[in-house]
Amino acid sequence: MKKLILLCLIGVSFYAYLQDNPQVIERIEETVNTENLSNSNTSEYSSSDRALAQAFKNKQSDLQIGGSGKVVKVLADDLKGSRHQKFILELSTGQTLLVAHNIDLAPRINGLSIGDRVKFFGEYEWSARGGVMHWTHHDPQGRHEGGWLLHNGNIYQ
Incomplete structure (x- = not known):
C-alpha cells in the first residue's frame, strides 16, 4: 500500500512539473513525432x-x-x-x-x-x-x- 501511495505522489508531482514546464511536453512530442516519421512508411503528421x-x-x-x-x-x-x-x-x-x-x-x-x-x-x-x-x-x-x-x-x- 505504501508503494502505491508513493507511486501516486510521484505521478502527481511529475504532472505538476509538466504543467509548469510545457516546453518539456513539446520536446517529448517533437521527439516522438520525429521517431514516428523516420521509422514509418505511413504519413503521420501533426x-x-x-x-x-x-x-x-x-x-x-x-x-x-x-x-x-x-x-x-x-x-x-x-x-x-x-x-x-x-x-x-x-x-x-x-x-x-x-x-x-x-x-x-x-x-x-x-x-x-x-x-x-x-x-x-x-x-x-x-x-x-x-x-x-x-x-x-x-x-x-x-x-x-x-x-x-x-x-x-x-x-x-
Missing part, C-alpha cells in the same frame, strides 16, 4: 499540418492555427505599406507556407537562416503556392486574436 493541408486543399482562409516548419527561403522584407519580414517554411507534409510577419507591430527575427525551425501561431490565408501565415503579432486594437513566432527560444509577437 494535427496542425493536417489542418493546413485540408485548408489548402479546400481553398480555405481565415483559419487561426499554430504549427512549425523549417525555413527553406528567406525573402526580402516587404516595405510597401506596413513592413513585413517574409520567409517560406516547409511543413512536415512538404507543403510550403509563406510567413508575412508585420515588423511595424512586432520585432523582426534577426539572424533567421535556411534550415532554422520556426513555430508559429497566426491566421492562414489560402494561396496557390501553399498559403500565407499572417497576424503573427499582437493586435494593438485588441480586435483580432494575437499571434506569434518562436525561433531559437525567443518569441516574437
Whole structure:
C-alpha cells in the first residue's frame, strides 16, 4: 500500500512539473513525432499540418492555427505599406507556407537562416503556392486574436 501511495505522489508531482514546464511536453512530442516519421512508411503528421493541408486543399482562409516548419527561403522584407519580414517554411507534409510577419507591430527575427525551425501561431490565408501565415503579432486594437513566432527560444509577437 505504501508503494502505491508513493507511486501516486510521484505521478502527481511529475504532472505538476509538466504543467509548469510545457516546453518539456513539446520536446517529448517533437521527439516522438520525429521517431514516428523516420521509422514509418505511413504519413503521420501533426494535427496542425493536417489542418493546413485540408485548408489548402479546400481553398480555405481565415483559419487561426499554430504549427512549425523549417525555413527553406528567406525573402526580402516587404516595405510597401506596413513592413513585413517574409520567409517560406516547409511543413512536415512538404507543403510550403509563406510567413508575412508585420515588423511595424512586432520585432523582426534577426539572424533567421535556411534550415532554422520556426513555430508559429497566426491566421492562414489560402494561396496557390501553399498559403500565407499572417497576424503573427499582437493586435494593438485588441480586435483580432494575437499571434506569434518562436525561433531559437525567443518569441516574437
